[in-house]
Amino acid sequence: MTQSDQTTASGERLLDQMLGPGATFRDGQREAIEAMVGGAVLLVDYIIDSGWTLTYAGWLLRGAGCGPIHPLALAVASSRGA
Numbered sequence: 001m002t003q004s005d006q007t008t009a010s011g012e013r014l015l016d017q018m019l020g021p022g023a024t025f026r027d028g029q030r031e032a033i034e035a036m037v038g039g040a041v042l043l044v045d046y047i048i049d050s051g052w053t054l055t056y057a058g059w060l061l062r063g064a065g066c067g068p069i070h071p072l073a074l075a076v077a078s079s080r081g082a
Contacts, residue, residue: 010064040068049077 011030015023041061045054054071061069 014060014064039066040070041066043069043071045071045073047075047077048073 011025015025043054043057043061045057048054054073058069058071
């Protein structure tokens, strides 16, 4: 099995686990994921409140074999009045 086949199989398993059986990639998503595996990724979130989304997405990417991850948030929500 090639690296590409392994990546596809891993992605399909993640889709099944997260969204249920029958979930599929949209056009171009599989190719975008394959291009990221092993390379650096800019992970963008529109707003951070707890940081959980970036943490979990980064964990999933690293688990799939992604290289360095550079998180970027467009805004920060703060309950501390800052």
